Amino acid sequence: MNSQSSRYTKVDEGALRTWLSRLGGQTRVFAPKSGPKGIVDWAELDDGGLPDLDLGLPLNSIKVFYFPQPEILFTFNARPGQPDSFRLREPEEAGGEIVLAGVRPCDARSITLNSLPYAEDPYFQARTDRLYVIGFPCMEGCSTCFCSWVGGGPGSTDGMDVAVWQMPGGHFVIEAVTEKGGKLMEGLHGAGPVAEPSEEELLHIEQWRKKGLGQAGEDPSLSMRHKDLMACYQAPFWQQVADCCINCGTCTFLCPTCYCFDIQDEKARGIGRRIRYWDSCMFPLFTQHASGHNPRGEKIKRVRNRFMHKFKYFVDRFGPLSCVGCGRCIRQCPVNIDVREVLRDLLAL
């Protein structure tokens, strides 16, 4: 029990504040913040503040930190006839470490899921290496949350470096989930009174971890793996989904696990750069061939692809569903296409 409990440190709110504020002195700390229009998004954490957990999920997922829009891959001098003309240079942008405080289990899990297709991507790896995720497991869900349907849970620490468990008494038990997180927690020393959590508190955490798990009955990724691909592809309900879809990129851009990109060279005022930027399977250009042919020329084919990718192709290739159940797409889809309904329809086939 000793080796396990050493991962945990019990602190009060003051110590948590001091710790986060100290981190803010060393590196940039981002947390959910409400903007002037009442829209919650990521912003630098005010000195001495705690992430406001009542705000709900920020509009943008944490992918904006490890999958920036755009990602500058390299730059070059685009003026010919100079000694360094067209030689590749490392991008000059600040490559410092970033701490995210107040990350919810759904967003944290997106790192784990996205690292499957991006296992060999040096840019993704470098960014996630520099990212420290201080997660706050959820005590309650909102009406559009469904993490426990898709393999996650409100008490999941998957993808976090540090988990901050809020205890019924008002204090916090901080857990080092990864080695990286343990290092971050060294800063807790001297931040305030620290203690070992009690057996009771650790039990509370263990129960929290299991909350909501198995809620979906049979593991949906398992069921999807056994579904016939063509039966899913030709299911009649796609027409109804396509009927209302306007093929905008809201769902894909706000989705933490939509990771498709395009690459382009840009040149301005003698400086060239190669950028990687978000692309969306909702856009016709996504699959447009140079010949003029477009294999996904119609709306229904594009909207189907988004869900088939998440729930079938990704599953067949990597195992889990490519969805963390954060519900952003449900909240922000202007025509109320509900990913839960599509998943239910697919599972019912």
Add this chain to the structure above:
Amino acid sequence: MAGAERKKGRDVNREITQELRKRAAALLASGDIAAFVGFRIGSHPMIMRPFVARSPEEAERLVWNSFCVINLANYLPGLLRSLEPPRRPGDPPPEGPLPKVGVVATGCWSRNMVVQIQENQIQRQRVVIIGIPSRGMIDRRKVELAAEGAEITGVQEGQHKLKVSTSRGEIELNRWDLVRDNCLTCQRPDPVIYDEMIGQPQWERKVSEPFRQVEEIEALDPDERWAWFTQEISSCIRCYACRNACPLCYCPTCFVDDSRPQWVGKSREPVDTALFHILRAYHCAGRCTDCGTCESVCPMGIKMRLLTRKLQKDVKELYGFEPGLSLEEPLPLSTYRPDDPEPYFDIRPVDESPKPVSGGGGAGEGDMGRQKG
């Protein structure tokens, strides 16, 4: 509709919904139309789902309330095309009458359909329009702001009040405080073209300062205006929901998607985002009917409608024209008249102070003959 007098507690939306279902089902049952475009209840209390009913049974799912903010005109060209027998580019159009589509239209959507007819995107004889005078649609963000971050679980709409159930209890709000900005300044909530009408006409609404929001920005100096604009669009994620929800945006290849030449960069660079928003707005000049769908669908709450509203104001002042009021009156920016006011092209030496564009001061008085009041 029974009784013009407003009884207390009368559920206008329910009455309209029932009537709408009845009429759509009858049209579908008679074979007059092949599909009917309306809304159904979705999974979000404040987002209605656009819905295509293809049978009288499906018409039973139609619904009407003040959260029906998506301009349905947007769906018509694609839906009409999908009902035509398949043909290759260049093939002659099929002979005989083609299947029709039924659709709900408020004032601004019907004006949009007028523009679509004028621009040959839809044919009048292929759409059966059920007009519903708009009471002003609700901006769900205003409701969310009023709920101060509490989760909204349900909304009950009354004649003048909105009962909102939230995670922290029930609140009652004044309906008119929550109506979308474009509806607040709408002067013509009644459909201009329709085949059938449901509900009470609102007649022409008197609005004292229809362009006040635009005038406030016009009053700023250029630097402040630029600061407003750049700040407003800074959160844009380039999802193009504003473009895709707009019935005026039907180019086979949008300028942002062109790659040869590439007019605009693809990522979230401020200069590219600015170019997208300015060009999007200009493409709508003289055509936009201020339906507000662009703003309603924006996930980031960007007020891009103010750009098209400004152009609407300019077109009104320069040409005395409001889009969509009549099928006969040509669109001013796709029509040339020798006496068109052209203050834009008024080229003078720089030391002469330019006259303001608005108010038509640069052109002869005769040009303003079409201007109303």
